[in-house]
Amino acid sequence: MRAQAEGIDVPVDSSISAIPDAAARRLTQYLHVLQGLSGAERSRLSSSDLAEAAGVNSAILRKDLSHIGAGGVRGVGYDVSALAGKIAMALGLARSRNVALAGAGSLGRAIAEHPEIGHRGFAIVAVFDASPSRAGDVMSGSAGPLPVRPISEIATRCPGLSVEIGVIATDDAVAQDVCDKFVAAGIGLILNFTGTTLHAPDEVEVRPVDLALELQVLAVSGSRHAAERATRNAADETTDNNATGAEPKVSTKS
Amino acid sequence: MRAQAEGIDVPVDSSISAIPDAAARRLTQYLHVLQGLSGAERSRLSSSDLAEAAGVNSAILRKDLSHIGAGGVRGVGYDVSALAGKIAMALGLARSRNVALAGAGSLGRAIAEHPEIGHRGFAIVAVFDASPSRAGDVMSGSAGPLPVRPISEIATRCPGLSVEIGVIATDDAVAQDVCDKFVAAGIGLILNFTGTTLHAPDEVEVRPVDLALELQVLAVSGSRHAAERATRNAADETTDNNATGAEPKVSTKS
DNA sequence: AGGTGTGAACGTATTCACAGCA
DNA sequence: TGCTGTGAATACGTTCACACCT
Numbered sequence: 001m002r003a004q005a006e007g008i009d010v011p012v013d014s015s016i017s018a019i020p021d022a023a024a025r026r027l028t029q030y031l032h033v034l035q036g037l038s039g040a041e042r043s044r045l046s047s048s049d050l051a052e053a054a055g056v057n058s059a060i061l062r063k064d065l066s067h068i069g070a071g072g073v074r075g076v077g078y079d080v081s082a083l084a085g086k087i088a089m090a091l092g093l094a095r096s097r098n099v100a101l102a103g104a105g106s107l108g109r110a111i112a113e114h115p116e117i118g119h120r121g122f123a124i125v126a127v128f129d130a131s132p133s134r135a136g137d138v139m140s141g142s143a144g145p146l147p148v149r150p151i152s153e154i155a156t157r158c159p160g161l162s163v164e165i166g167v168i169a170t171d172d173a174v175a176q177d178v179c180d181k182f183v184a185a186g187i188g189l190i191l192n193f194t195g196t197t198l199h200a201p202d203e204v205e206v207r208p209v210d211l212a213l214e215l216q217v218l219a220v221s222g223s224r225h226a227a228e229r230a231t232r233n234a235a236d237e238t239t240d241n242n243a244t245g246a247e248p249k250v251s252t253k254s
Numbered sequence: 255m256r257a258q259a260e261g262i263d264v265p266v267d268s269s270i271s272a273i274p275d276a277a278a279r280r281l282t283q284y285l286h287v288l289q290g291l292s293g294a295e296r297s298r299l300s301s302s303d304l305a306e307a308a309g310v311n312s313a314i315l316r317k318d319l320s321h322i323g324a325g326g327v328r329g330v331g332y333d334v335s336a337l338a339g340k341i342a343m344a345l346g347l348a349r350s351r352n353v354a355l356a357g358a359g360s361l362g363r364a365i366a367e368h369p370e371i372g373h374r375g376f377a378i379v380a381v382f383d384a385s386p387s388r389a390g391d392v393m394s395g396s397a398g399p400l401p402v403r404p405i406s407e408i409a410t411r412c413p414g415l416s417v418e419i420g421v422i423a424t425d426d427a428v429a430q431d432v433c434d435k436f437v438a439a440g441i442g443l444i445l446n447f448t449g450t451t452l453h454a455p456d457e458v459e460v461r462p463v464d465l466a467l468e469l470q471v472l473a474v475s476g477s478r479h480a481a482e483r484a485t486r487n488a489a490d491e492t493t494d495n496n497a498t499g500a501e502p503k504v505s506t507k508s
Numbered sequence: 509a510g511g512t513g514t515g516a517a518c519g520t521a522t523t524c525a526c527a528g529c530a
Numbered sequence: 531t532g533c534t535g536t537g538a539a540t541a542c543g544t545t546c547a548c549a550c551c552t
Contacts, residue, residue: 022543028470032449055451059545066513074512074551092477093470110364116449116466165472189476191469195286195370197309207472212370215445216282216347218419218461222443223346276521313523320535328534329530
């Protein structure tokens with residue numbers, strides 16, 4: 001099963017399909033920033049303002065907004081609430097989506113209690129766990145308390161709950177098993193927080209989010225910076241005692 | 255790929271920075287897959303095998319491995335343990351890095367208890383939290399029990415612990431404050447799990463990992479697939495529209 | 509003026525195809 | 531023979547610059 005060997009473009013005429021992936025990622029961020037601003041008095045803002053707030057280049061922001069019908073007014077800018085609505089519409093986030101969560105450990109609990117998830121159009125409607133000791137526990141999700149069920153009940157409960165997204169936050173060992181059960185239950189979108197590389201049919205989209213991997217990537221980026229200044233052993237102290245962040249780049253050595 | 259703010263950085267003479275960013279991300283994944291395989295009997299494997307396991311194209315895998323001195327044997331493949339060592343070496347993951355964690359809530363606890371983090375060269379050596387009620391709690395990290403300290407102690411404790419990476423898993427409201435304190439303490443690598451866009455000096459690398467955002471991106475990608483079969487959304491495909499108070503659906507939640 | 513929208517230039521990442529070696 | 535390593539070709543994403551609207 002070749003994961004992404006399908007190079008031929010599939011003609012999907014939906015307006016959503018026009019958004020180039022990377023832009024969609026930023027659009028969700030713009031939306032989040034806009035929602036934070038909608039309470040403020042600013043009812044309009046320019047692309048540069050929004051770009052500043054989101055931490056991106058203003059040019060790419062306008063390009064991103066152009067993919068959706070951004071309705072910006074030339075010489076003025078964008079209306080905050082209207083733009084937020086447009087983005088949410090274009091991204092298909094206008095309606096709420098039901099989510100099933102697998103894994104009632106600390107990670108699963110963190111996801112269920114995550115303050116943003118419930119406010120961005122997602123509702124966790126079921127929690128499953130492989131451990132019998134956890135079955136029967138009640139987790140406090142954003143949409144109310146949720147009983148923890150054994151994962152064997154994924155097949156029976158998910159279809160009735162109109163679950164669209166499955167989140168896997170279990171131990172690595174059972175991740176593939178849970179994935180298979182989600183797929184069997186008709187779930188087409190899976191968010192995988194485990195370190196396991198999941199295998200699923202082509203029509204199922206699996207998105208990995210490995211927390212440890214993010215740490216590693218960060219560490220690698222740091223090594224790159226460290227390598228710039230000195231090719232020596234980078235295993236040393238960082239014990240500078242500059243109270244303020246003056247911290248000049250150490251370019252001496254050698 | 256600076257986080258935010260363009261800046262006039264004249265970065266790197268690129269004498270060493272051979273690894274092209276995106277490749278580094280995949281290399282960490284290859285490393286993880288290899289570590290999972292090193293227990294198995296397979297002592298060698300080909301690029302296509304590894305590509306299959308990691309879910310990527312074999313061509314790009316070989317390209318990635320070529321960036322480091324991947325010592326593969328033509329006609330045979332790669333030696334599992336040797337390759338894992340090479341990747342870890344090239345990525346600078348050979349040594350352990352000390353991590354400070356801010357946020358002792360459910361998300362912080364999930365990170366501290368994450369099984370992979372302790373096994374991939376990271377040691378959480380300090381935990382901070384803004385809430386006084388949590389100060390004094392003890393969290394079970396991968397490197398032993400850890401007392402939760404108030405965030406005001408970041409400045410005093412981090413330097414003595416050789417902390418290289420700061421992880422922010424607090425509430426959004428205090429994220430920037432914690433970030434500032436980490437920066438002041440000389441930490442140059444920050445992993446941000448909050449939804450806040452953090453601002454930090456250029457020499458500090460801030461990597462955002464927003465869990466809710468990952469869910470949204472997944473939902474958007476899913477809309478693309480779902481557009482083929484038309485679930486029940488009935489999204490209009492007319493790209494036109496006037497922005498005259500068209501009823502913004504996004505509500506500013508509580 | 510002030511700021512959006514967008515074609516064109518640019519840089520980066522991925523894929524292809526094949527040379528070279530065990 | 532088979533698989534690695536890598537230059538060339540291609541696709542993609544970002545930045546630039548400016549036309550165009552208010």
